[in-house]
Amino acid sequence: MSSLSQAATPPLPAAQPDRADIASRDASIVLGLTLPTDTVLYLLLPLNAAAFGVTLAEAGLLLAANRLVRILGYGFVARSYERQGPRVACTVAAFGAAGSSLGYALLPGIWWLLAARLVWGLSFAAMNIATQALATAEPKNAARRSGKSRAIISAGPMVGLLGGAALAERAGPQAVFLVLAAVALLALPFAWRLPTGAGGPVKSPGPRFALPTRLDVWSFVQGFALDGIFILGLSVLAARAMPEGAVLAAGTALALRYLAEVVLGPPAGALAERFGTARLLVLVSLASAAGLLLNGLGALWTGAILVVLLRGLLQPLPAPVAAAAYPGPGRVPALARLATWRDLGAGLGPLAAGLLLPVLEPWLLYGGTALVLAAAAVAVALPRRR
Template sequence: MDAPAADRASRDASIALGLTLPTDTVLYLLLPLHAATFGVTFAEAGLLLAANRLVRILGYGWIARFYEQHGPRAACSLAVLGAAASSLGYALLPGLWWLLAARLVWGLSFAALNIATQALATAEAGGAARRSGRSRAIIATGPMIGLVAGALIAEARGPHFVFLLLGGIALLALPFALRLPGGHGERVRGAPRFGLPARIDVWSFVQGMALDGVFVLGLSVLAASALGGQGQGAALAAGLALALRYASEIALGPAGGALAHRFGAMRMLVLLSTTSALALAAIGLGGPGLWIGALSVVLLRGLLQPLPAPAVAALNPGADRVPALARLATWRDLGAGAGPLAAGLLLPVLPPTLVYGLTGLALLWAGLALPGPRLRPERPAPRAP
């Protein structure tokens, strides 16, 4: 695949994921606030949100093999249909077991779309970091708009109507999925998803736990409390807080990819992880440090998001690349699932200074333990004489 074809395929896959991802992110916003409306208890709502990550952890290897055998067009087309079906399930089928089935369908759908966006962004080494940055910005647009609009529509028409709309929007991704390359995908060699993780897998786990787990839970609670507490505006407050994460990816994702292109993905990964760790620790100080640290984490996360895929691709060339990307996503899901559980257990009994300080320390350790910055910046091929 040449660079223009890789650009086009990466863009189409990213648009498909951007249009379908709100069916998941908006559920994280509305299900805890409207658990009774969906026919579940608050504890069952937590189980449903965790089930999405569980099936992704268990299913990434199977989805990667399906991607190899049938190619990105078939994998992503089925995933789009699965995303739309899951959203309709949230809207029309209340109760734990129906919603659990919808969550499992979405989990497998996301796995296919996630592998495709990362694999296609790195299919051609030249410009991989820049493609990854553009991809993250495109993908983040859907959740950013969906969270704010979903919160507003839910207050006016109820949460079920929101998911009817999101199911229809997800189907708009089908033409983009059908434009992806057909035939077989890239060869995927069998590789253990667990066992002894590589250092970048450990970093992915800690990053998921810290920035997608502990930080997100704390940020949502703080924003909801500051902008409306438990009143009618709580959904909008939490939606704005979560949307800010995706806004930073849109604004800074391309810049992060450009920095990786210029200085090397691993160099930037180590630098931004270290800086994010310091910002996390500042959150626990409270007062001005809380807001300065939170804003810094949001901005740094936007720069950080495009970097893991090109870094892993450079560490695992050839046929090892796609299974390495799937393994990285698996470890991130494990961390992102453990983070909210850890925060929920520790924040009520420990001071925020200690919780966020230890979280920042873990991220600092994981960043400094990454392989040395031996991934060189991408350089254009020499011109023919």
């Protein structure tokens, strides 16, 4: 990525290169403090559906709703971000995150909770665009900033999952979300430190139904395979392998996912700066495909740990690759498209896993998924046609 869009934030002077680092760090802290309001819901809602006034089927709908609104709303959020800038976008989003968490705690029933999920979905979209756009605002050290950003962001869910589980045992799930709402409000001072926006022309993200680029396809496949098939399949295969401790084992693997991003995010950025971000993305994707194949062949925990660790390396890489491919005014729309395709894949992945795992052998499902992920990664490495 070359420079931050004129419509997004004022240009960062060359004499103060640390401004990009500071802005990226502050945006990451905002998302890190607010993201537990979502990740902890994934832990507590299915286990306590009745306490929230919903059925298990309705809980599944609620967990998917935030992705649906992001798929439909990323273009709008990207245009709003470019007009208003990261300070306004992240301040409003932090209030939205706190409000949605209060909704989980105080407003039981499907319709109130659905409204809260939709508010969270749009809030996350704004903060997600901000963290990626600010990390890639200056081309120099963009991958390094992206790696540090992922480490900061992932620390929030990692602590939130552990603390939320412990607090829920003692005080119930609603109390957890009251606490998380207060934690989300702690993000406001960091949001207010972000750069202000500047009015100006906004580049359209392109037709809603335009053909995806090869990077968009890779993002869809990554969401489908690593955030969809892998996560749901891990629970199912763990239950088959060890019925007694499946929940604890799968939950530990999920927490390890965020720990991997905290520990491996900064090294991933440094490696990308040295060897090339796109090249590293392809290599890590191919290695992740090998981990999925191991899962399917019966090496469940070896494959799971490999995929989780590689995901920690992979997370910081897509944004700098997209930024380099679509510099200038096309950068923020490209980041929004990338996130939209990933959400679409991550939403369809669990549905596919739920339908196919009962009827297909694991080696066939995971082998096919690994093959598609490897093919999408190789396609990213091919030269772009002008």
